[in-house]
Amino acid sequence: MPIPTPLTGVVPPVCTPLTPDREVDVPSLLRLVDHLMEGGVHGLFVLGSTSEAAYLTDRQRRVVVETVTGHVGGRLPVLAGVIDMTTPRVLDQVREVTEAGADAVVATAPFYARTHPSEIARHYRLIAAACPVPVVAYDIPASVHTKLPADVILDLAAEGTLAGLKDSSGDLAGFRKVVVGARIRPDITGFSVLTGSELFVDAALAIGADGAVPGLANVDPRGYVHLDRLCRSGDWERARVEQERLCALFGMVTVGDPGRMGGSSSALGAFKAALHLRGVIDCPATAEPQVPLSAEEVERVGKFLAGAGLL
Template sequence: MPRPNPRTEPTPCALPAPLRGVVPPLCTPLTPDGEVDTASLRALTERLLSFGTQALFVLGSTGEVAYLSDAQRRTVVRTVSKTVGGRVPVLAGAVDMTTTRVIGHAGAAAEAGADGLVVTAPFYTRTHPVEIARHFRLVRAEVPLPLFAYDIPVAVHSKLAARTVIELAEDGTLAGLKDSSGDDAGLRRLLVALRERGLLERFSVLTGSELAVDGALLAGAHGVVPGLGNVDPGGYLRLFAHARAGRWSEAAAEQDRLAALFSIVDVGPEDAMGRNSSAIGAFKAALHLLGVLDCPATAAPQTPLDDESVNRVRSLLKQAGLT
């Protein structure tokens, strides 16, 4: 069968309606020797579903996608997709430096049961916006699942231009955007532009700025992808419900509570570990303390949390009313 020609306008491949709500980016539980702990991954998946999350996202930054082998990535997608069993959409990150490698990951994720793909711009090399747009079109042509752009300049060293997102939303290449740029003003302007073009009725905008969710929802975002949602999915679901009902003071109060809990990402000593190691280690330590994960290990070469840091996580969980 001939492959689709990415130079022609793609046939839209979108979700029936914009994806809305709380979409936690799952941690990837590991065994002490660094293999995927599928039993703990199933337990985490069921826990998030039991709270009522509207979708799940595997193999994102919180899922340590950059540290996992191709085989481990397939195991994660297959395990979560099988556990979910169609109850909610499963989005899978297909993240790598080049278009060819991303297409390979995307095809593997589709075969493993993913319902949608989350893809960054290419990285390592300096890439022009025209080339970035072509990258998304090539991926979309090869693997016809709903495709979400992942805007995370801290990791890929380029910011997705608003005009690129709008262009790819208009022609059906993209089904949505996961915005982890930290540029809340830019997100607000993008939402205005999408609304003016009538695109928010079919194009999902999900914020990754988990400390400013109430503001993003007020501006028109459809939902949130919160790493802290692994630990406290109920808090984000309450925040979203308040926002949908127009109870903005209640939403702000829940956001403030979550902001206090979010300080767990900084429990690790700065002179001994990176901030990514601290954040992922804290999420996993919290899930271990809550009895969800058998082991709080993070992937090498990340530094594990020491006992003092874990005790700080324990204290913050208690303050947040989670233990």
């Protein structure tokens, strides 16, 4: 379905369930999509960071998009990541995901080679020129080593190159500059500004953001949808309480031992362990070479779920 302009609400970056031999677990993926839709989410973002897109082969990426778009059947907009190193490689991904039914694409700045802001702008213009669906920028400097400048994003929005921004930069001042600019510039209409944070969705919506793309919404979609509704109704005190419950639940991402694994192994392992414990997916495996959680660490995930009222 065409994405709303602007896209609002909760748009989870969908985890990619894997089998023990690290193939896409299609039945589990279908159950996860149902779990999210039953939770009331407003869209789905596949092939993002929480989806482990960087670890998947091109064939596996195609399976994910075809599975989700086919199952959703136009009931919700499906955004697909086209995350790759350079513009030509991103354009290959654009062709794949749009042929597979994606309603919008989500692209980072180029990476490996460091790029000038003018090259970043050219990158997005070339993508938009070749893409039959809207293009959303993805600001995640921790992974691509380039911060998307707010003025570049706003100018690309004004010219119609970009339909939105998913901000996972952690730069609150820059995020606010985009939110305010999208609101006050008369040459910008229908542009979506979405936070990628789990921890300050209430604050983002309070300053005028359109929605959120929180990885933790895989585990508790109803919680984030409830938070979104409270914020939109102006019930900020109850929204604060719900946000703080979700912040406590997000503590599960720290269960992994930093002496033997990185933050990605810990966080994505926790999300998948939680989904497994909740009966949504069959296997909590993460993609290689990430390190799996131990039985003790999985038990700690269960305690976070119980504390949040989810077990």
